[in-house]
Amino acid sequence: MLSEGQLLALHVLANGIADVAFSLSLGALAAFTWKTLPAVYDRKLFLLIGLAALLMAAVQPVQLVVLTAGMTGAASFAELTPQFRDVLSTHAGWILLPQAIAAVATAAAALIPSPRRLRFTLIAASLFALSLFRSASGHAASDGNYSLRELAQWVHLAATGVWAGGVMVSARLLPSLRETQLQHANGERLSLQSATAIVFIVVSGIWNTWLGVDADIQGALHTRWALLLGIKLLFVLAALALGATNRRILQQPPTDQTMHQLSSTLRMEAVLMLAILLLSAWLGSVAPAA
Template identity: 30%
Template sequence: MSHDPLWFAQVALAALADIAFAGTLGAVLMLGWLSKEKAFATISPARFGWARARRVGIGGALLLALANLVSLWLQAASMSGVPVMEAGSSVWTVLTQTHAGIGWAIALAGSLLLVLATASGAPFGAGRLTLAALGAIVAAAGKASVGHAADAGAFSVAEIIQTVHLLATGVWGGVVITGALAVLPALGTSLARAFLIRITGRMSTVAVVAVVLVIATGAFNAFRGLGGAAGVLQESVWGQVLIVKAVLVGTALIFGALNRWSALPRLKRTASTVDAHTVTGVMRVEAVLMIGVFVAASVLSHSVPGFAFAG
């Protein structure tokens, strides 16, 4: 693994893209739920939450598209061995003649579909949700095709599982990050309390499904990355970062479980301001941990996998 400035830039940009992707997915789900609640209506107590979700959605999608564009430029610089500012002439070659370039193009196409899905201020109906889902799948598939899973070949089981892993992690992290840091605080008034309770309940249900997929696909990726040699966990940077990621995921699960099995049921019973703040506060901690997960995942994707050291 190289620790030059280009490597750090690629890791930072990948983490930013992952967070933007998650935020967009979380916002799309929030917009879908809030649309059913008619939160877009001018007189709705939840309108502020709707507006925040919409801003996060379009902002996240645009940021994801920009990150994919810049990532392609950095990839061209890395593959051609030229300074970043001189990589422009290599972008087209990388884009059209390399597997990585094609993968980034697919990811960019997916992000543009997400931009289209989130651009309108109209209520989020089935058509826009379908477009957003398609964009998310395309974006995740594109990213999976340029990661370690691509070593198994195009359209391989490893790539498919990695695509599911990216989608599931994006949904889990997205509902937590978008909810805790943007939407739920906007539903903090007593008039919007019923909206907050219903939305957090839906968030919890979706997060449970996403977590199951994250654990299953993550276990497969970890086993594949280790190459069957547990010693790689301590002997390689990749293995050490994997441990950090696992600890972050496990800690996030603890806070998520605390909300699902304790704070949220209490909020449903009392509908009190204190309990609403508790749910949001616990979720904020989970959101910070998920941001850490995305950073760790970016380091893993730009590090030599453990199986390369397994002999």
């Protein structure tokens, strides 16, 4: 069986993959809402949402195995299997099942052909349900169900997905637009989308941190949790700096050169988003400072 360190690494990897897939789904959905990409990309966006949702569903069994191994200390998979039912009866265990169901529902809504508006509505409803269940797991669940901490976590999770996912999706698809005017217009809408999401991220992030350390900031300064949070904040600041650079580029007349600069900074920002999401998964696997 895997060692404690290997289980932690697998747990962080599984959570990181789920966070990235969830962000890509929300980013693609936001592209419809904010019209950051033209209708010609609808098929690609629906396909991206479907594949990302299937990946989220596939990660849930891995998370169950890691959770069961951590809870029971089983030394082999044969010892692990009988423990699944007991683990699924716990809050940390049962919350995985509705996440998997919501992910499969999202994938079905995205991949099964239907009228555009109906497909969009079903995807939005499924992702909303998925986000609620995801916000009810991890540290946020320590205050019980339907708590202010879970509400703050839901806002933070959704806003992060819109920001990070929107950047990653646009970094891949926006440069393929041939007209500079179209790139510029869609880039401006992406900038507004990101700025709106960042406001919610900052407010919910401060609230989450305050609750995470039980209002004891000084006592949290020398913990691993605080160290990881500090590293994550450095990446967030770097991403914000790139976002500000994008905004300055968009204030210039749209030319091939300025749109090439926009594409370059978007790609760098997308890499930072991946790092931020993986650090968030790691942070969620470490006990809160308090």
